[in-house]
Amino acid sequence: MLIPLILSGGSGTRLWPISRRNLPKQFLSLAGSETLFQQTLRRAAALPDAAPPVVVASDDHRFLAAEQLQELGISGASILLEPVARNTAPAIAVGALQALKRDADALILVLPADHLIGDAEAFTDSVARARLLAEQGWLVTFGIRPDRAETGFGYIRRGSALEGDTFRVEQFVEKPRLEVAEQYLASGDYDWNSGMFLFRASRYLEELQQQAPAMLEAARTAFEKANTDLDFIRLDTEAFTAAPNDSIDYAVMEKTARAAVVPVGCGWSDIGSWDALWMAADKDADGNHFEGDVIALDTKGSLVRSHDRHLVATIGLDDVVVVTTPDATLVARRDSSQDVKKIVDQLKAAGRTEHDLHRVVRRPWGSYDSLESGDRFQVKRIVVKPGAALSLQMHHHRAEHWIVVKGVAEVTCDDKVFLLAENQSTYLPLGSRHRLRNPGKVPVELIEVQSGAYLGEDDIVRFDDVYGRT
Structure with missing residues (x-):
């Protein structure tokens, strides 16, 4: 049995301002109508x-992962929740333990959730070649045939040939300087390290026992002490943190001593920067990739992306990235786009929220958009999915007005339950127990006006929540 193990815990900071901690790049549609996570699942x-x-x-992304699996009609998936990020080795360990629960002889195909592959047939062929080695006990990695001297990737030096265009791994090399990367490219002996792997789950755990026994012990304890929450498997926090x-x-x-590499040319990109996305994207005759409402004059080799109802105009620009969102705009040279992470670090250091949340915040029941705020007031646009409901809750410091603009909402306010149709409104006093539910088959949209001394999202006391939140 071949079990795909999808690693989806990354933060994608180099694609800010589109990618943020609460909605990172793997859950975004950056190259096609489906998200990178969904493309990985489908592949x-x-x-x-x-x-x-x-x-x-990540625990923060559990509902995003579940919803996007559901959109593809994929059932039977196991979703393991990391309480903290502990890099790929512990994540693969708990994934391997889960795979062994299904099949003691399982092969696991480790795939990052945020990669793009343009040639599915070449990818499938490479998996078939890797599988032959994995069945013999090899730990197989996929090496991407380089087409340029790249300093942003690690490299794999191929060793002696095995069978069918596969090789022993001679050496893993960290990200090189440009002149060294040029030497690697010229030699023809090196591939990019893709971060994709194939091996028996049992073999990986055997190697981990030999090479990093403390890690395996922590991962095994976290897995054995895990508890089930709705459709999720929550790893034990204390044990996993110790890994x-x-x-x-x-x-x-x-x-x-049993590492092998399968070289592959499959149109791969890790979409690790705006420059990488530009390279992978379709471009016009001037080498530009535009998304949204864009007018460009004398602009070449650029990526320009505008959000809904926002016009971006460029004049006389070459090789730039311009990305707008409702609350942030990035303008950078393409060859400096790796430095976007430095902007994110500055936002964190300043205690700002733009690295963390979008203005439109997704929740398991739908989303809200903070339209306007000021002294003692805030206005939000709330969208509730069909059949979904917010928690039964109250606030210590604010009252709320709800005005329905689309659909029919069911409102609970203390001991009253009633329906609100379009253009109807209600007032929720400070301290009242209230809930919003969508009983219909189309999304409910409403405008919420909050007023009070404190309007933070942490002023919520939940009494009941269908999603298990507290």
């Missing part, structure tokens, strides 16, 4: 003998 599901996936996700924060390359692949 894995198309492989021969592929079982439902095991997904390792060393190491990558699979450092913990296992650089140390094992």
Whole structure:
């Protein structure tokens, strides 16, 4: 049995301001109508003998992962929730333990959730070649055939040939300087390290026992003490936090004597920067990629992306990135786009929220958009999905007005339950127990006006929540 193990815990800070901690790049539609996570799931599901996936996700992203799995009609997936980020080696360990619960002889195909692959046929062929080695006990990594000297990736030096265009791994190399990367490209002996792997779950755990026993012990304890919450498997926080924060390359692949590499040219990109997204995107005759409402004059080699109902105009620009969102705009040279992370670091240091939340915040029941705020007031646009409901809650410091603009809402306010149709409104006094539910088959949209001394999201006391939040 081949079990895809999808690692979806990344933060994607180099694609700010589109990608943020609460909605990172893997859950965004950056290259096509489906998100990168969904494209990864679909690619894995198309492989021969592929079982439902095991997904390792951050607790913060659990509902995003579940919803996007549901949108694809994928059932039977296991979603493991990391209480803290501990890099790839521990994440793969708990994924391997979950795979072994299904099949003691399971092969696991480790795939980052945020990669783009343009040639699905070449990818499928590479998995078939890797599978032959994995069935013989090899720990197989996929090496991307380089088409340029790239300093943003690690490299794999191929060793002696094995079978069918596969090789032993001679050496893993950290991200090189440009002149060294040019030497690697010229030699023809190196591939980019893709971060994708295939091996038996049991073999990985055997190697982890030899190379990093403390990590395996922490991962096993976190898995054995896990509890089930709705459709999620929550790893034990204390045990998982004790796991060393190491990558699979450092913990296992650089140390094992049984590492193999399968070179592949499959139109791969890790979408690790705006420049990488520009390289992977379709472009016009001037080398530009535009999304949204854009007018460009004398502009070449650029990526310009505007959000809804926002016009972006450029004049006389070459090789730039312009990205707008409702609350932030990025303007950068393409060759400096790796430095976006420095902006994110500055936002964190300043205690700002733009690195963390979008203006439109997604929740398991729908979303809200903070339209306006000032002294003692805030205005939000709230959208509730069909059949969904907010928690039964109260606030200590604010009252609320709800005005329905689309659909029919069911409102609970203390001991009263009633319906609000379009253009109807209600007042929720400070301290009242209230809930909003959508009993219909179309989304409910309403405008919420908050007023009070404190309007923070932490002023919520939940009495009942269908999503298990407290």
